[in-house]
Amino acid sequence: MHNGGTMSDTPISLKYHAAPRNGAALFTSLFAGRPTQVRAEQQAIRFDAHWHGAHADVARLAQYRQVCDLPDTGTLPLLYLHAMAMPLHMAILSHAHFPLRLLGLVHWSNQLESLRPIANGEAVDMHCTLDGIQTTERGQSFAIHTTLSTGGSVAWRETSTFLSPLTRSKSGKKPAADGSEPDWGAPVAQWAVAGNAGRRFAGPSGDWNPIHVSALTARLFGYPRAIAHGMFSAARCLALLQGGLPANALLALDLRFKRPLLIPGQVALHTAQDAGDDQTMTRFVLKVQPSGEPHIAGTLRRL
Numbered sequence: 001m002h003n004g005g006t007m008s009d010t011p012i013s014l015k016y017h018a019a020p021r022n023g024a025a026l027f028t029s030l031f032a033g034r035p036t037q038v039r040a041e042q043q044a045i046r047f048d049a050h051w052h053g054a055h056a057d058v059a060r061l062a063q064y065r066q067v068c069d070l071p072d073t074g075t076l077p078l079l080y081l082h083a084m085a086m087p088l089h090m091a092i093l094s095h096a097h098f099p100l101r102l103l104g105l106v107h108w109s110n111q112l113e114s115l116r117p118i119a120n121g122e123a124v125d126m127h128c129t130l131d132g133i134q135t136t137e138r139g140q141s142f143a144i145h146t147t148l149s150t151g152g153s154v155a156w157r158e159t160s161t162f163l164s165p166l167t168r169s170k171s172g173k174k175p176a177a178d179g180s181e182p183d184w185g186a187p188v189a190q191w192a193v194a195g196n197a198g199r200r201f202a203g204p205s206g207d208w209n210p211i212h213v214s215a216l217t218a219r220l221f222g223y224p225r226a227i228a229h230g231m232f233s234a235a236r237c238l239a240l241l242q243g244g245l246p247a248n249a250l251l252a253l254d255l256r257f258k259r260p261l262l263i264p265g266q267v268a269l270h271t272a273q274d275a276g277d278d279q280t281m282t283r284f285v286l287k288v289q290p291s292g293e294p295h296i297a298g299t300l301r302r303l
Helices: 023-030 040-044 058-068 080-093 197-205 215-219 230-244
Strands: 012-016 046-054 106-114 124-131 134-136 139-150 153-165 189-193 251-257 265-275 280-289 294-302
Touching: 012 080, 023 080, 046 080, 058 080, 058 197, 058 230, 080 106, 080 124, 080 139, 080 153, 080 197, 080 230, 106 230, 189 230, 197 230, 230 251, 230 265, 230 280, 230 294
Parallel strands: 012 046
Antiparallel strands: 046 124, 106 153, 106 251, 124 139, 134 139, 139 153, 189 265, 251 294, 265 280, 280 294
16 A cells, blocks of 8 residues: 655655565566666655564574574574565565665665564564665665564664665775774684575575576676675575574674675684673674685674
8 A cells, every 4th residue: 555755855655465466567677777876856755664563484584593593492584584574575566656776776774773683483463664765975875674573562673774886896906904803813614605596495485586586687787697695605604693592582683795695605614702891792694605704794693
């Protein structure tokens, strides 16, 4: 259901009492001829989207756990909640008034917090907002803010930032060294990512971006092979990083997506500890092998 609004005053309001069905709108928006950069007056676009009574799909949740090698603790995995929110995100991005081209959008970063565990079958109220598009030196970016509430209080929240780049860099140059970069040392884990990982993760995550699902479709967008979903790589890292924590520990996760991982491929996970005043934070980086370039980097801390 859609209530109007214009790009310059009130947000476009979307309300759902069942999972948004975005297939037709998404297909149309992929071929809508939208630009990668929009005019100033279009940058004021705002959305306010609600999905009341959202709950996890039992089959997709089981498939997600299997693909990401996660145990069933009786509560929803931290990053599965992002997958649950994907239909509401896509309702915004595939809306007729969303001005940017979808193909080519880069998932730039993710910050999320688990404020209390959410049981497997628990219903939640989901709220997403998008408050304009900003111009940066890399292109135009926007953030989708998501909260999941139960009993009138927020149980989980996330900010997903996306970039519509001016151009994709093909120089292959490594980024400049960060002066605060720790001495990562030897990896704590290494694994292979199969060539079908994108297709396997697309089902439970709801992210069927063609750059992930096959080499053929990825080549249409300038990649020699399919690339792994960043949120799949993050979920595999998190499964290992949570190994020494209580099953339902409350966590804050900050992710930065650095370089694409061509699949099939090999990765190595490195960690370093940062001690705060009253909490311990783990820094981590997942590096592509054998080049050593960072695929994703982030921090995990207990709340």
